[in-house]
Every structure is written in structure tokens, then in C-alpha cells.
Amino acid sequence: MDKMLRAAELGLCDHCLGRHFASMGHGLSNAERGMAIRVVWTMLTGRDYRPVGPEECPVCRGLFSKIEKYAEMAIEALSKYEFETFLVGSRIPEELEEADRRVAEELGTEPEPLKRELNREVGKIVSARTGKEVDFEDPDIKVIIDARFDFVELQVKPLFLYGRYRKLVRGISQTKWPVPALGGRSKYGTSVEELVAGPVMEAAGGTEHLFHGMGREDVDARMLGNGRPFVLEIRNPVKRSLDLEALREEINRRAGGMIEVLELRPATRRDVERVKSLRPPKSYEVGVRIEGGVGREELEDALRRLVGVIEQRTPTRVLHRRADLVRRRRVYEAELVDLKGEEAVIRVKCEAGTYVKELMHGDGGRTRPSLAELLGKKVEVKYLDVVWVHDEEVE
Incomplete structure (x- = not known):
């Protein structure tokens, strides 16, 4: 008191x-x-x-x-x-x-x-x-x-949307790659990020967006199968309740066959952390040319021996932006899909972070073993597709 x-x-x-x-x-x-x-x-x-x-x-x-x-x-x-x-x-x-x-x-x-x-x-x-x-x-x-x-x-609070995308054409990057000489336009004309984010930004009225992918494929690779998980983050959204199915259809319509979004649902920042932290195995289909050709049994035997732990020194194609290190990666499966003369189609399932092209051609001995080393022949990669992301195995 x-x-x-x-x-x-x-x-x-x-x-x-x-x-x-x-x-x-x-x-x-x-x-x-x-x-x-x-x-x-x-x-x-x-x-x-x-x-x-x-x-x-x-x-x-x-x-x-x-x-x-x-x-x-x-x-x-x-x-x-x-x-x-x-x-x-x-x-x-x-x-x-x-x-x-x-x-x-x-x-x-x-x-x-x-x-x-x-x-x-x-x-x-x-x-x-x-x-x-x-x-x-x-x-x-x-x-x-x-x-x-x-x-x-x-x-x-940002608006977060989870989805999976398939990239159906080669030659576009996952995220925007602005080039100052092009006035900030993307180096590859467009990107998965821009194709997905454009309609969402219009619907939500956001000020900017971020695209969080569960890894990324090469620009010249397609992403097929079950699609790659991603979270789209919209900053400062004016509108939060969106018709996501209609939005998904609009994204696919505008993309004109370049990409396809398989699903779109509400997400949280935890989904961003999950997408960025998980490193699931992936399956690939690789088209190769084997100089001089090879018999089916010899090729299948080489693929069996390719399964296991490999060592990869940073590929020459990315040395300008990555440290020159030796990384140990695991190949879980390697099988022959088709063989016609010098041309073969191979399916491999690998640990995340495996350089699959180098697994085929060896990169001058920087990847060991490689298919080229096991065959004793020059192997040229004609194309590469990601055909499955095994995120269900690392939940």
C-alpha cells in the first residue's frame, strides 16, 4: 500500500x-x-x-x-x-x-x-x-x-507453396540466371522458377519470390517421372487464400509444355528447410554412345561392376565454381535399358550429389570407376534425364 x-x-x-x-x-x-x-x-x-x-x-x-x-x-x-x-x-x-x-x-x-x-x-x-x-x-x-x-x-509473413515440377524440355535452368548484358533477363530465356512463380505472383500480389528446389538438374537435362519437390516463397503477399488447383492449371497452360507442376499445396517454412536439407537418391536415364560398340553381355557386366562406392574428383566442367575435391558417392543400381549398335540407354540410381555424366565418360580419369574405364572404351553422353526423385526413402 x-x-x-x-x-x-x-x-x-x-x-x-x-x-x-x-x-x-x-x-x-x-x-x-x-x-x-x-x-x-x-x-x-x-x-x-x-x-x-x-x-x-x-x-x-x-x-x-x-x-x-x-x-x-x-x-x-x-x-x-x-x-x-x-x-x-x-x-x-x-x-x-x-x-x-x-x-x-x-x-x-x-x-x-x-x-x-x-x-x-x-x-x-x-x-x-x-x-x-x-x-x-x-x-x-x-x-x-x-x-x-x-x-x-x-x-x-511469406506465403509458402509446396509442389513438384517436371521439366519436359532441355535448355532451361531451374532458377532465373540474370545476365547484366541482357538487361537482367535470364541467360536461358526462361526458367522453371519464372514459369511457376509468374502466375502465383499475379494471384498473390507479392513483391518478390524465392524458389527452393530439392536439388537441381543440369540445364540440358529433363526432369521427368514423379517430379522434383520445391517450395515457392512469395514475399509480402496481399492475398493468401488462393485456388491452388486453378493456379496449377494456369501455370501449366502458360508453360506451353516446357514444364508441368504435378501438385501445389500450402506449405510452411519448415517445408523449405526440409526441401533444402534432404538429399534423396535419384534415378537417371542416360543415353550414351560407346565408341566401336560393345556386346550386351560385356556392357551388362560393366554396369554390374559399376554398382558400389565410386570416387569423383570435381568435374572439369564445374572446376571454375567448385573446389577441387574428391567425393565418395554410392551407385545403387545400374542397368541396361536398350542397346542398338554404338548407342545405349542406361538407367542408374545414385546417391545425391553424384555426377552422372562423369560416371559414364570418366572425365579423363577424375571419376573412378566409370563406365568408360570398365569397358576400356570412349563413352560419350548424348542426353541425361532425371526419371525419379526418391524422397520417400529419406523422410
Whole structure:
């Protein structure tokens, strides 16, 4: 009681007076608690009751008189966005927090922070007027009140969509490869990323996008079979509830047979982490030319001996961008699909990170064993397709 009476003599507003005794009187707001303390102080001292507004408060210095203003600013900023949940945060001038610390030391109290009071009171108004709920864990939008400069900013949670794509043509990259000399246009004309993201960006009204693939195939390789998993991240989406099946169909229609999205569903940041961290085995179909030709039995025998652990020194074709290291990789399966003269079609299943072209031609001895080494013949890779991503094996 003594602390409350002393606090009432410091000229604090109801919000700040109540904050310093926030653990007392459950079911009351800090402003109601502060007013109650002031009434008790008036009755015990016999002095006239005189309310103290935030503008007169030596601690908040008018901060809590702006609650309505900040709520209106927040509602206006939020009005263009589709959202279900939000959370209010704030940045407070340091001098106000320092003044609050001095009062707490003088009284021996542990006040509820200025920020928490402001966030809660603004949040109550925003929730009541928009019908949206406060979410402390993972809100769609964070409203940040900057009380230092009197403005409100929004931090909009990205929209994440999980899918699988098939790349049906050669000559396009997975992600955009901008070239300054081409005015920022992609080196390969377009990319899987651009073909997928374009319709989604239009529908969601985002400001930028990121494409997270579970690995990537070479530009000159196709991605067939069950498709490669990906997560598309849309930054600052205006709209969140999208007709994903209609969107998937629109992506495929616009792609004109270059790619095909097999599925599209809502995702989270955890899906991004999963897609980027998993390294599943993959199956490939490789078309090769074996100089001078080879018999079926000899080729099948070489493929059987190719199964197991191989050592690959960084291929010469990527030495300009990767360290020159020796990597051990496992080949799980290698089988002959077709053989006509010097031309063969081979299917292999390999550990993630295996350089499959080099597994065939040997890269001048940098990959051992290779099909070329086992046959003792020059092997030329004519084409390469990824035919299955075995992510079900590493869940």
C-alpha cells in the first residue's frame, strides 16, 4: 500500500500507474488499475481527485494518448492485405524506458513494460474493429508501431507453396540466371522458377519470390517421372487464400509444355528447410554412345561392376565454381535399358550429389570407376534425364 501511495504522488498517468502494479487486481486493465489506485490515494489523503492524462505523465510523455491514433494507422495499413491473424509490436524512445526504470528503482516495483501495454491496447482495438485474432506464435502480419517517429510498418509473413515440377524440355535452368548484358533477363530465356512463380505472383500480389528446389538438374537435362519437390516463397503477399488447383492449371497452360507442376499445396517454412536439407537418391536415364560398340553381355557386366562406392574428383566442367575435391558417392543400381549398335540407354540410381555424366565418360580419369574405364572404351553422353526423385526413402 505504501508503494502505491508514493506512486500516486509522482504524477503518473493511469496507464503508467497501473503498469507498476500490474500483478494486482486481476481482470483490470492497467488504466483501470491506475485509476483505482488514484481514487484510493484521494480517499486516504483527503485531497481532491484529479485525473492525470498521458500528456502530463513524466514517464510515457503522451505515449498512451496515441493508442487510438496508432490503432487507426495500423488498420489503414492492414486494409489492403488478406489475413486472419496479427500481432502488434513496437519501438519505444529510449528516454521513456529510462524514465520508467528510474521510477521503478525509486518505488521498488517491477512494472509491465511500456511496449507490452502499448502493444496490447492497440491490439485490442485492431482486433475489435477488424474481427481478426491476435497470434503470438505465427501471425500472418506483424504490425510494428515506431513511437520514435510516429509511423507504422508491417512485416507480412511469406506465403509458402509446396509442389513438384517436371521439366519436359532441355535448355532451361531451374532458377532465373540474370545476365547484366541482357538487361537482367535470364541467360536461358526462361526458367522453371519464372514459369511457376509468374502466375502465383499475379494471384498473390507479392513483391518478390524465392524458389527452393530439392536439388537441381543440369540445364540440358529433363526432369521427368514423379517430379522434383520445391517450395515457392512469395514475399509480402496481399492475398493468401488462393485456388491452388486453378493456379496449377494456369501455370501449366502458360508453360506451353516446357514444364508441368504435378501438385501445389500450402506449405510452411519448415517445408523449405526440409526441401533444402534432404538429399534423396535419384534415378537417371542416360543415353550414351560407346565408341566401336560393345556386346550386351560385356556392357551388362560393366554396369554390374559399376554398382558400389565410386570416387569423383570435381568435374572439369564445374572446376571454375567448385573446389577441387574428391567425393565418395554410392551407385545403387545400374542397368541396361536398350542397346542398338554404338548407342545405349542406361538407367542408374545414385546417391545425391553424384555426377552422372562423369560416371559414364570418366572425365579423363577424375571419376573412378566409370563406365568408360570398365569397358576400356570412349563413352560419350548424348542426353541425361532425371526419371525419379526418391524422397520417400529419406523422410
